[in-house]
Amino acid sequence: MVMLHPTYVANGSTGYRPPPRTREVVINGQTVKLKYCFTCKIFRPPRASHCSLCDNCVERFDHHCPWVGNCVGRRNYRFFYMFILSLSFLTIFIFAFVITHIILRSHQDGFLNALKDSPARYPLAKL
Structure with a gap:
């Protein structure tokens, strides 16, 4: 039995196949759509956004503060x-x-x- 790689195309050539843009996950009995971040190469949690200045995804992203020089998000609200x-x-x-x-x-x-x-x-x- 031959195992085929997921990126194997029917005509015999291999090529890059981008991941789906969204993934549905069940959290506490509710279906939640997770978006894929092509820059960070992860499925972002709900309420996460990609900061173009810091170049990473921040959970519960509020804004990028220029005086602090950091993103205001889940771990640094306080x-x-x-x-x-x-x-x-x-x-x-x-x-x-x-x-x-x-x-x-x-x-x-x-x-x-x-x-x-x-x-x-x-x-x-x-x-």
């Missing part, structure tokens, strides 16, 4: 949320100390002179 939370705290911290600095300087010199002498004016040309 790290992304912690990044956003810490960035928010840093922004509030800086804003509170800038306001405190301007208020303390305005008691000495007046509000307009405090704004004129504040560190935020240095990138601008002298008035």
